[in-house]
Amino acid sequence: MTNPYHVVVCASVVPDPLQTLEPITGPSGPALKNEMMLPAILDPWASHALYEGANLVKHIAGSKLWLVSMAPKAKLQQVMMTVAQKVPLQLVAVDGPSSGFADAHQTAHALAAAIRAIAGIDLSRLLLFGGWESASRSAGVTLQLIGEELGIVDQFQGVDAITPQEDGSFEVLERVEGARHQVSLCAGPPAVLGWATGNLGEPRNDPQVGMANMRTIMPALQRATVASISADGMRYSNVATPKQQRQTRIVKELPAEDIAREIVQWITQE
Amino acid sequence: MTTADQPAIERASIDVDIACVGFGPATGGFLTTLSRQLLNDDGSPAIESKAAPGLPLQVICYERADDIGFGVSGVVTRARGIQASFPDLDPAQIPMAAPVVNEKVVYLLDPVGASRRSRVLRAGDRCLRALGNILGVANDAFELPYTPSFLHKKDGLVLSIGQFNQWVGSQLMSSGAVQIWPGMPVDEALIEDGKVVGVRLVDQGVDRQGNPEPGFTAGMDIHAALTVIGDGPVGAVGHDLDSRLGTPPGNEVREWALGMKFVIELRPGIDLQPGTVFHTFGFPEPEIFGFFYVHPGGVTSVGIFVPSWFDCPTRTVYRYLQHYIQHPYLWRYLEGGRLRSWGAKSLQESGKRGEPYLVGDGYARIGESSGSTNVLTGSGVDEAWTSGVQLAEGVLELLRAGKPFTRENLAQAYEARRRASWLEREARIAEKSRDGFQRGVVTGLIGMAVTAFTKGQVSLGSHPSKPCERIVSPEQFYRGKLKPREIESIQHQCNVGGTSLHDSLMDACGWSAIAHDGSLLVSHQDVLLLGGKVQAPAGYADHVRFRDLEVCGRCGTKLCVEMCSGQAITRSLEGPPNFDREKCVFCGACMWNCPESVEGRPNLQFRAGAGGLHSAEN
Secondary structure: OOOOOEEEEEOOEEEOOOOOOOEEEEOOEEEEOOHHHOOEEEOHHHHHHHHHHHHHHHHOOOOEEEEEEEEOHHHHHHHHHHHOOOOOOEEEEEEOOOOOOOOHHHHHHHHHHHHHOOOOOOHHHEEEEEEOOOOOOOOOOHHHHHHHHOOOOOEEEEEEEEEEOOOOOEEEEEEEOOOEEEEEEEOOOOEEEEEOOOOOOOOOOOHHHHHHHHHHHHHHHHOOEEOOOOOOOOOOOOOOOOOOOOOOOOOOOOOHHHHHHHHHHHHHHO | OOHHHOOOOOOOEEEEEEEEEOOOHHHHHHHHHHHOOOEOOOOOEOOEOOOOOOOEOOEEEEOOOOOOOOOOOEEEEOOHHHHHHOOOOOHHHOOOOEEOOEEEEEEEOOOOOOOOOOHHHHHHHHHHHHOHHHHOOEOOEEEOOOOOOOOOOOOOEEEEHHHHHHHHHHHHHHHOOOEEEOOOOEEEEEEEOOEEEEEEEOOEEEOOOOOEEEEEEOOOEEEEEEEEEOOOOOOHHHHHHHHHHOOOOOOOOOOEEEEEEEEEEOOOOOOOOOOEEEEEEOOOOOOOEEEEEEEOOOEEEEEEEEEOOOOOOOOOOHHHHHHHHOOHHHHHHHOOOEEEEEEEEEEEOOHHHHOOOOEEOOEEEOOHHHOOOEOOOOEOHHHHHHHHHHHHHHHHHHHHHOOOOOHHHHHHHHHHHHHOOHHHHHHHHHOOOOHHHHHOHHHHHHHHHHHHHOOOOOOOOOOOOOHHHHOOOHHHHOOOOOOHHHHHHHHHHHHHHOOOOHHHHHHHOOOOOOOOOOOOOOOHHHHOOOOOOEEOOOOOOOOEEEOOHHHHHHOOOOHHHHOOOOOOEEOOOOOOOEEOHHHOOOOOHHHHHOOOEEOOEEOEEEOOOOOEEOOOOO
């Protein structure tokens, strides 16, 4: 029988990807224009990790799931109104920046401290989940740095599946080039798993789950620790969003071959 | 399909004390007032829950949209009720909010020459142009020397409802006293023996027709002692209640408008003071009213209202809005600006005449769908907020007295409170103020002024017709501008191409083509992708459905296609129009524009649905 896991999902809060983002230089370095006005969501990559983590915990008795997130408290509260309806979780809130411009080392340090401080956590049973990339800046290094701070040497990135074995070990599928998976067998926790998309769809909104979660989420937000993330010593030479070009044309029932040919033609013109 | 018709599906249920449907200004006012009284200073329950004994009152609000800040409306309001709830309100706390500092009413002349103006208006325009130097006509516009008191928003606020909702919701959630759940549409009210006993959430994991698919989750039943309906003018639950429990004799929503607006970042160097407000009329068509509100940070909300008494059978809003912003009076500020966001919303323009039963056993109605909008002052947000506050005060009174939420008790605690307030007094004055528009714009404007100055004692015009009763054929509407053969040819081309008529007809009538610049003037499809985009999560049924497909096939006007704000409804060669959920912004214009009815109800059914516009700047 597999021993229970203590799953910690690290997830940042990012602006709703349906918004138009505009980088600016603020008093403390690069920022997004009107960032606090924009609606926010849980980082889509980390969301997959959350759903996979919740599924794992559901099927292995005695396991627990924590969601550790650093963001301005008001933004985190807003995001939780949606996320809390998805899966049962215990929130560990860290009040800090989520602009994507915070130094990854400092962010990792703050999150590692928050994980260590979780009451009742057994770090020897820890599976540290997160996204292998991030929608904020796609730096994709914070999770690895947290693992290093916590002394976890087994790290997997681009994970699509984890399958616990009877002997306490677990099998991990990692994405590798050529649309293939690398299969690894890990002796057991602790381990870091940076998730790709996994195999689970977004759970349905469940009012019962939401109500149950909210009993612990609001107190967690109220006692959120404040992370002191400094921009000292950092210099950004350039910040820009990808150039967008939009040429809309409505054509009905165009064969796929013609669409492909037109796209290739358009790309080669660039 | 109603509860009674549905095959038995096992549904989970939960019990709460108060369930709210829709989070807008009305529910914001309700929850703000209520939440302040639910907990003692030491955090213990001030009012104990009956649904969960030992706990504080369990209050839960379900919002259809994916976020509580996705309400669509830039607004100028006197904010009397809002400021009464927040006596120390500092507008700087609310993004995009500013005190009103400068307000003008402006008559816009037609610089294009394509506007359909009556002889009276044309004569008036000629006089204005001839006396332009004396009267101060400039930029093809005439600024009225003063703003009539009934229109004035003195001491009020310019707001973005999206940001205001976020601000209110954030405070409510942090209080811990109430819960608000976005992304959770409510399908219908649960009614037992004439009593509302809660709500049913929509099914998830279904196909477009609502049939279960893998991952099906039956919508949960939320049982509540009190159900508060504040789901807006096109809300599914409000309409469901009206349909099943009836409406007061003589009361009916016959007048609507579709409001559409842009949020525009002004070019550098445009120095307009935040809180500047222009109310406009006269262009692009005399029937279309417009607004221009300046927010802090060089941002403006600019939009138009197309009313249901604008008889154009191919009424479009987007194209008209593009012409509107290019009017010289506005373009001097807007040229070189950048479109940040866009949105559209239906407005209930019948006001008190569209009032449903405000209370019943187990339920109460608040906000715009409760007929709170003042149609004379053109004010709805503050009135909606106030109706929510009044209900909360009544509910607290009943809870403290240990009285149940019966029709009689709610009538005494809420309805009587509302009737005795400024909300009712002003609504009665306004009740017939717009009747003159049934006979034309000039009569309508005079009628509003007469009603205002006689405090509602005198009004002009006649009882409004339903939108679908006023619609004339394209041949009649464009008589003198286009020949029937031209219209027929355009109709044929549009049917074959699956496109709407209005662009082609406006082109033919002399409206110049829009010179898209990719920044401010963009195509109707591109606007769905700018700023706040439109999306529809998988696993939900189509919320726009056509009851009788043959009726749609016979429909000549297809107004649902023409007025669709997101081009989500498109023509098909045969049968009903196509509906693309991923483009719908939930403005609801299709519902009140449907000219065909089946068994006394519009053939187009507008149900609860998920998704829509993702923008908090509206």
